[in-house]
């Protein structure tokens with residue numbers, strides 16, 4: 553997997569924390585019709601980077617699992633330590649928006665994400681808009697499926713009341729957590745959202761796949777001129 557490490561301002565221990573997160577995170581399955589990049593921004597505390605590599609890997613794996621019916625996968629394409637350990641307010645969420653850009657999904661990991669309405673409550677994740685850009689903030693206290701839930705919002709889903717759905721926030725016993733997924737109706741909505749994101753070039757497929765050692769070289773992966781992957785029949789149908 554090719555991940556751009558922004559190490560210019562990173563301390564040595566910070567760089568090794570970032571590398572550990574990158575190493576633990578699985579890539580996007582090349583069999584997917586679409587693989588989209590996630591640029592991760594983690595926070596640092598007194599003991600270094602606060603996000604745990606296994607926790608990040610679990611969030612990504614859950615997102616990849618939940619988006620299987622859409623034939624979409626995600627993989628890290630960049631990582632830095634420019635998130636904040638505590639995001640208090642709308643203003644602080646907006647400030648993170650200055651760091652987002654490109655045709656990937658920016659995900660900020662924080663340790664405490666305060667609700668902004670009402671105040672005094674914390675939340676586990678939010679999909680936030682600044683100008684014409686959406687980005688995601690996830691707390692390290694989040695559930696395993698929080699990133700997948702927020703990606704659902706990124707692709708245009710609202711909250712829902714489907715019992716099976718990971719977009720339903722109502723506490724309930726059934727179905728069990730491990731069976732929860734996007735409802736079939738939501739998959740149909742996600743397909744429309746995917747088309748919109750591709751048409752608007754908000755997201756562009758990660759073009760260089762590590763299918764051979766030569767393709768996996770950092771030079772190849774970071775090249776903006778990398779040749780686009782030839783579409784599969786499934787990709788054409790979905791796009």
Ligand SMILES: [Zn+2]
Pocket residue numbers: 701705711
């Ligand atoms: Zn939500």
